Structures are given as C-alpha cells and as structure tokens.
Amino acid sequence: MTDVPPRIGGLDVESWGDPEDPIVLLIGPAQRLFVDWRRSVRALVAAGRHVVLAAFDADADDAVGLRRLLTELPSRPALMCAAEALPVVAPALSVTGPALASCLVIAPDDARADVPTPAASIEVQSLLADLPVHVVARDQGVDPTEAENAAILGFLERHAPRDALLYQAGSDPRTLRDALGCFATGVTVVTTLDEAGQPVGLTANSFSSVSLDPPLILFCLARSSANVERFRQAAHFAINVLHIGQQPTSGVFARSGDRFQDVAWETWDTGVPILSGALASFECATDQIVEAGDHLVIIGRVTRARFEPRRDPLLYFRGKYRRLHFS
Ligand SMILES: Cc1cc2nc3c(=O)[nH]c(=O)nc-3n(C[C@H](O)[C@H](O)[C@H](O)COP(=O)(O)O)c2cc1C
Known part of the structure; x- marks a missing residue:
C-alpha cells in the first residue's frame, strides 16, 4: 500500500x-x-x-x-x-x-x-x-x-462502476469469441499416450467439472488437433491443472515440437503422463465422447486426483494469461 x-x-x-x-x-x-x-x-x-x-x-x-x-x-x-x-x-x-x-x-x-x-x-x-x-x-x-x-x-x-458501461453485441464470430473470452478460466495440459505408447498432450482451458457422483470431468478438443484420433482411441487420459509458474509449460503444449522434453512427468495407474509439478492432476478413464460442432467433448471418469493446496493457479482471461495470488 x-x-x-x-x-x-x-x-x-x-x-x-x-x-x-x-x-x-x-x-x-x-x-x-x-x-x-x-x-x-x-x-x-x-x-x-x-x-x-x-x-x-x-x-x-x-x-x-x-x-x-x-x-x-x-x-x-x-x-x-x-x-x-x-x-x-x-x-x-x-x-x-x-x-x-x-x-x-x-x-x-x-x-x-x-x-x-x-x-x-x-x-x-x-x-x-x-x-x-x-x-x-x-x-x-x-x-x-x-x-x-x-x-x-x-x-x-x-x-459506482469503474467505467461507463459499454456493451458490445453482435452475432458475428469476433463478438462470440470476445464474449466467450470474458469467462476466466484456469489452464490445463491434457495428456494421453499414442499408439506407440509415447506421451502426447496439449494445452486446454475448456476443462470443467461435470459430476461428483460419479466423478466426471470434461474438456473440449478441436477436431483440427493433431491428436484428435489419439484421444478418440484412448481408454485413459489425464488433466493437469497448471500453477502460476507454469505459463512456459502452457506455451510449450500449445506449440508444435517435442512437448515433453523439458517437463518432468510420471505415471500412476494407467500409464498416461501426469505432469509432476502441476497444481492438480486428474487421471481419468474415457467415459463418453460427444461430437459437438468443430470440437469433441471428451468426458472422463476420474480414477485418481492429486492437488497442492498452497500454490496459486495460472489463469486465462480475454486471450491473455493472468496471475492472481491467493496463497
Ligand atoms: C490457453 C490456451 C487454451 C487452449 N484451450 C484449448 C482447448 O480447450 N481445446 C483445444 O482443442 N485447443 C486448445 N488450445 C489450443 C491448443 O493447445 C493448440 O492448438 C495446440 O497446438 C494443439 O496441439 P495438437 O494439434 O498437437 O493437439 C488452447 C491453447 C491455449 C494457449
């Protein structure tokens, strides 16, 4: 102050x-x-x-x-x-x-x-x-x-709003994207194994919890993803929630290249990659895949979860990474 x-x-x-x-x-x-x-x-x-x-x-x-x-x-x-x-x-x-x-x-x-x-x-x-x-x-x-x-x-x-309200409305893709960007999210890396047993993964912020009983979560995968068939075939996958210091990891998993080269990972029960330093990880069995427009909604049943309560999350809002300290 x-x-x-x-x-x-x-x-x-x-x-x-x-x-x-x-x-x-x-x-x-x-x-x-x-x-x-x-x-x-x-x-x-x-x-x-x-x-x-x-x-x-x-x-x-x-x-x-x-x-x-x-x-x-x-x-x-x-x-x-x-x-x-x-x-x-x-x-x-x-x-x-x-x-x-x-x-x-x-x-x-x-x-x-x-x-x-x-x-x-x-x-x-x-x-x-x-x-x-x-x-x-x-x-x-x-x-x-x-x-x-x-x-x-x-x-x-x-x-006493900070600024005079200035709503923008429309039915065009730009307005839709910008309106969707108003929903602040965390950032995850979703992972699975390819047909040769090699780790694959990508950055995704479309993660959501779905149900506690049974324990279901989801993420949405673009059909244009190079990994779409791998996730479609995968019996298991993992969601790794990134902490405030893992923006570089998010960047790596959103670009092409060897994404697992510089990141520590381990396996639990099913062999899918669990990022060792993540804020939270969920190991899942694929439960349902829903075809939805240009994305697949992939729903997983959580078989094991882990989290670190003292770390802050990496956030994403209006197309930018954001940081908020809670702990
Ligand atoms: C913050 C952030 C969130 C993203 N969320 C998603 C998502 O929810 N679903 C998705 O399919 N791609 C998402 N992406 C884009 C993918 O990470 C990116 O296109 C990646 O290169 C896809 O890799 P792949 O084609 O090897 O699967 C996101 C990217 C960023 C930076």
Whole structure:
C-alpha cells in the first residue's frame, strides 16, 4: 500500500491505489468499518478502487466539514461509514446527496458483532433519499472478510462502476469469441499416450467439472488437433491443472515440437503422463465422447486426483494469461 498523506477539505487523508481509479472514501476510523480493514483495503485496490481514508471524527467534525471534504475530492466518491457516524454523514448527504457521492456503504456499529445495525432507520433513509445504500451484514462463516469484500465489491460494481458501461453485441464470430473470452478460466495440459505408447498432450482451458457422483470431468478438443484420433482411441487420459509458474509449460503444449522434453512427468495407474509439478492432476478413464460442432467433448471418469493446496493457479482471461495470488 502506498501512502499519500495530503489534507483534503481540512482533514488528514491517507490513500491507497491508483488516483485515476474511482474513489472509495472511508470515513474513519478504518478498524470500525471492516472485520480486517487492511485486507479489505487491499481487496478494494485490487478491484480497481482508489481508497481514501479521511480522519473524520463523527463526534468532533460536523456535516459541513464532510460536505467540504466531498466537494474537494477530484471525483464523486462511493462513501463508506460506520453506522454510528450516520447522524453526521446522513445530513451531509441529504438533498444533494447523489451529487456528492455515488452510493453509501454502512458498516454495523461493531465490526465484530453479529447484531443488526440501526442504519436502516426511517429517519436516516429519508435523509439519504435516492442514494443507493448497502448495509454490510456481518457474516460469521469461515472467512467473514471474504464474504464482506464480495458483498461490498458487488454493490460498488452496480452503483459506482469503474467505467461507463459499454456493451458490445453482435452475432458475428469476433463478438462470440470476445464474449466467450470474458469467462476466466484456469489452464490445463491434457495428456494421453499414442499408439506407440509415447506421451502426447496439449494445452486446454475448456476443462470443467461435470459430476461428483460419479466423478466426471470434461474438456473440449478441436477436431483440427493433431491428436484428435489419439484421444478418440484412448481408454485413459489425464488433466493437469497448471500453477502460476507454469505459463512456459502452457506455451510449450500449445506449440508444435517435442512437448515433453523439458517437463518432468510420471505415471500412476494407467500409464498416461501426469505432469509432476502441476497444481492438480486428474487421471481419468474415457467415459463418453460427444461430437459437438468443430470440437469433441471428451468426458472422463476420474480414477485418481492429486492437488497442492498452497500454490496459486495460472489463469486465462480475454486471450491473455493472468496471475492472481491467493496463497
Ligand atoms: C490457453 C490456451 C487454451 C487452449 N484451450 C484449448 C482447448 O480447450 N481445446 C483445444 O482443442 N485447443 C486448445 N488450445 C489450443 C491448443 O493447445 C493448440 O492448438 C495446440 O497446438 C494443439 O496441439 P495438437 O494439434 O498437437 O493437439 C488452447 C491453447 C491455449 C494457449
């Protein structure tokens, strides 16, 4: 996080993220706003928000001070405050509220408490008029911060989108490809053996789980693949999910050449190649092959699976490799 400590509207502010991104103004103190404020600020920044934390004290500072702060910001922010600050925040946003802020996120009184907040009171609602409001519900699940971040980011995407929405529509192949590219995937290498018992494989992102009982997975193989007959004949195959460091492997298995030369692999029960360093591997018996347009949908029954829980995945989105760190 990069600190930019200027004063705006007479208040000290700290900020994180790219100043070009839409502002989320936190009316401090941050510890009262989130279960884990550092993690939530990181999540907001990663989602393309410029987070500005104002040292605004609802007891000492008044609605006029807040209005001044809002008008001096370079763009209209999404606002987040604690429920207890509402008696000052709501009057500051009344009447011209939507002109000063795009939306309001209200955190419950006690960031750790599982109690309903009074933020939705009729009095406050009438002051906030048409301003979109999201009241954070504290989730007691396995990862409350994750649930809270997801809800806040979903609300911000709806009411304070990063860019003006610019949908493109059409029935042409380019639009179809680009629309399909909006579905982010992992990257796999699918492998089997050729008629001579030699390993073959290719990069595929069309992997999907199908069924848990029985355990079925699928991938789609282009009919134009040099390996199409091998997979059609194969009684077994394997799917290897690549980790964040295996982009070169993905490249090798998408190009022609000796693909197995520089990659460590092993065999399990059926002899098909299992990439030794993969994030996860599934050894499968071919269950069904469905002819589908210019691809085959190859469905496999998983006979053995292995995964490494501490590694991050290699991702593919809009025709590019992407990296996200989770662990
Ligand atoms: C990220 C990525 C995903 C791919 N996904 C698939 C896929 O799901 N199915 C497929 O048939 N080809 C897919 N390809 C293309 C093949 O990997 C590529 O055409 C390869 O050269 C095919 O090799 P082959 O003709 O030797 O089988 C993908 C390529 C990349 C880079």
